[in-house]
Each structure stands twice: as C-alpha cells, then as structure tokens.
Amino acid sequence: MARGTLLSELSAVPDDPAAVLEFVEAQGWGDGFPVIPPTEARVQAMLGATPLPPSHVVGVVEPRRGEATVEKIAVNAVLAGCKPAYLPAVLAAVEAVCEPRFNLYALNTTTCCAAPALMLNGPARQQLGIECGYSCLGQNGRANATIGRALRLVMRNVGGAIPGAVTKSVFGQPGRVSLCFGEWEERSPWPPFHVRRGFAPEESVVTAACATGTQDIADIWAETGEELIWVLAHSIDWIGNNKVLVKQDQGDMLLLLCPDFAHKIARDGIDVPQMQRMLLEWTRTPIERWHRAHWPKLEQRGYVEGNVVPLAARPEQFLIAVAGGESGHHALYFCTFGLTWSVSKRFSLEGASAGGESCDLPQPPRS
Amino acid sequence: MPAAVVVTAVFENLGRTAARAQGYPDLRMLVLPHPMEARPEPEVRDIARARFAELTRLVAEER
Numbered sequence: 001m002a003r004g005t006l007l008s009e010l011s012a013v014p015d016d017p018a019a020v021l022e023f024v025e026a027q028g029w030g031d032g033f034p035v036i037p038p039t040e041a042r043v044q045a046m047l048g049a050t051p052l053p054p055s056h057v058v059g060v061v062e063p064r065r066g067e068a069t070v071e072k073i074a075v076n077a078v079l080a081g082c083k084p085a086y087l088p089a090v091l092a093a094v095e096a097v098c099e100p101r102f103n104l105y106a107l108n109t110t111t112c113c114a115a116p117a118l119m120l121n122g123p124a125r126q127q128l129g130i131e132c133g134y135s136c137l138g139q140n141g142r143a144n145a146t147i148g149r150a151l152r153l154v155m156r157n158v159g160g161a162i163p164g165a166v167t168k169s170v171f172g173q174p175g176r177v178s179l180c181f182g183e184w185e186e187r188s189p190w191p192p193f194h195v196r197r198g199f200a201p202e203e204s205v206v207t208a209a210c211a212t213g214t215q216d217i218a219d220i221w222a223e224t225g226e227e228l229i230w231v232l233a234h235s236i237d238w239i240g241n242n243k244v245l246v247k248q249d250q251g252d253m254l255l256l257l258c259p260d261f262a263h264k265i266a267r268d269g270i271d272v273p274q275m276q277r278m279l280l281e282w283t284r285t286p287i288e289r290w291h292r293a294h295w296p297k298l299e300q301r302g303y304v305e306g307n308v309v310p311l312a313a314r315p316e317q318f319l320i321a322v323a324g325g326e327s328g329h330h331a332l333y334f335c336t337f338g339l340t341w342s343v344s345k346r347f348s349l350e351g352a353s354a355g356g357e358s359c360d361l362p363q364p365p366r367s
Numbered sequence: 368m369p370a371a372v373v374v375t376a377v378f379e380n381l382g383r384t385a386a387r388a389q390g391y392p393d394l395r396m397l398v399l400p401h402p403m404e405a406r407p408e409p410e411v412r413d414i415a416r417a418r419f420a421e422l423t424r425l426v427a428e429e430r
Binding site: 062063064065105109160166168 | 377378380381384388389
C-alpha cells in the first residue's frame, strides 16, 4: 500500500543494471558500487516498514544541512540494497548521527578518515540477520553491508559529503562505504552494550560511534585478563592516534573484544568499569615517546600531566563491546578522531524509530 | 557585524557549501594558496602582508 505521495523527482532510465549504475554515478549519487534502482514501487515498499509519513524529517544532515526525510532515506536505502525490514534501523542510524554531540559536520569535513561505525544491539539483530560473529565488520551479510551503506548514501546525497569537494578526508577508508555490525550479546560475559547504557535488553538499539579505521589487535601470549588489557592499552596509545590531537576529555572510542578475549578478562574477575579504568591508566603515555620538539606543543595545549600524555580523561570514554568470530586471538579498535561522542538510538521493527529518545551519556566535565 | 573568513584554496568549496547551508551564501571569503603549513614563516608573512589590504577591503565593503 502506498504510504503517500512521493516528492522526489522521477528520472527515466533504461531497465538495465549497467545503465542505472551509469546514470547514478553520472549524477554523483553513488559510491561506485552497483545499486538497486529506486523505483517508485520499491520506495513505497520500503516506506511500508515504518508508520512515519514520507515527509517526516528524521534529521538535518551536515554539512549541507539537508533534511533527511523518511522518503529520502528510503530512496537511499533502496539504492544501497536494503530490504524494507531494515528501514527502521537505517532511520535510527540517521537520527543518531544527526545528534549534535555526534558532530557530523566535523566528521564529514575533517581531513581525517573518520566514519560512523554502526553497532546494533537487541532482538533486531536476529530479526534482521545482523552478523555479530565471523567477519562481522565486512564481507558477511546483506544486512550489515546495506544498512551501513544506506547511512553513507544519506550522508552523501542529503548531507553533501562529496569527497574532495566538501569532504576533505585525505584517504577516506573502506568504512566510508559501509561499517555496520552487531554486538554478540549471547557470547559476552557482561551485560549487553545497550543495557549498560540504560536501555532494556528487549529493546533494539543502534549506536553510532566514530571509526577512523578498524585496527586489529592480536595477542597469543596473554594468560591473564590483566596481561591482555595491557596489550590492548598499548596497542591504542600510539602517538599518531588522531585522538591525541584533541583534548583528553573529548570523544569516546569503541573497542571490540572477540568472545575469547572477553571471557579471559571476565574469568579473572574484571568487569567493564574496571577494564575501563585500567585502559585509562595504561594509555597514559610517557612524553618521551614524542619527538622532543613536540613536547612544548603538547604542553601549550595542556595535554601533559607530569611527564605523561593521557589518551583520555575518564574511564567511560573507552567503550567496550563483544563481537567477532570464535577463533579468538583478536580485538579491534575503532580509533576516534576525537571530536565525536557516540550516540545510541532505540528503534522498533514493529513501528517507527523512537522519536528522538536516547539514553543518557557521560558528558564532558565542565571546565 | 561585518566579518570575513580566510581559507586556503582546497577548503574554498567546503567553506562556500557550509556558508550556504548556514544561510550566508554571500559570505566574504579570502582564499589563500594551499598548502600554508609547509611554507617557511617569512613566506607566510609575505603572503599575509600582500593580502591583508584585500582582507580589510572585504570586511569594510558595503553589502
């Protein structure tokens, strides 16, 4: 059933996948990969997955400040290859990145390669077929690939994030095509990420965090949780980390543990808050690791405490979740570019994205 | 209050896009060569001296 009159302009394109791709690329609407033609029938079918009217504005997408209506998001979701059932998750993802504290303007214009990393929690993972385990960050599953891609296309086509012209990311990264996965809650020794943020276990939640890339952390030697956290800490405290360029109390960063790592840490009685405190302490980097000429520059910015440069100011800036395959030996760090706070939004597959509600997040201390 | 922004060339498009989006399509903008970062300080100062009058004219012009 049609969800209402669509406002998008219709274009006549030959019914041929190659011709459609040529057309989309010529318009500057694509990311280089093949697309599904967003015919009126497909967009209407997509819109059937939400009770929201097509004209409802989900968010204003920086830097162009384009209004992301449900219709425009649905068009991009079709382009990306989403099933209609995915739309509520895409709507919630758009809503999340449009929150001011996510700072999409900075993310879309920075010279860094920052991208939103979308993590799903709750029952929608099973209902949509979100991959949480092996190769969940890429190459495994339509839901992961297309929900992340739909958000990226909205950022491009509504927000104006055009590489080179507006987006000044020097390199970009594969995650700027799609980066979406689920937390493997069932293999985590701790409460799920969204529950630790104040949501109910039965709620479905999408969290947008910042990722300048997917940094693998390997270990085969740690026998205790403490040893392992030491490895993790000293794998994320490198001096070229973009997080070092901003004040320590800015931004949070997501660290994914494979189930084996999480259980090794939990087995030793270490819970998430304790792990966060250990990461905070062990990412205080001796200033000697920087070139001597950089010391006064770090000091001028107030980044130096004694003779160390902390990576963060508070334990809560280290976000911990469990995902990845059961073959073990790896964690994964999404380095932040520093000027972004992760945002979580609940959504329902029975109805609409939950109208702007989200949990409380730690706020930077007042200066 | 009259205002102008200074950008280097590769950021001009971004600056104009952002200005339009924020409701300032006619934002006064002085575009300097890029990159600035690797130039010796005397050269940067020369550019500043050479373009400063242009900047003050931009700020002062009637619109």
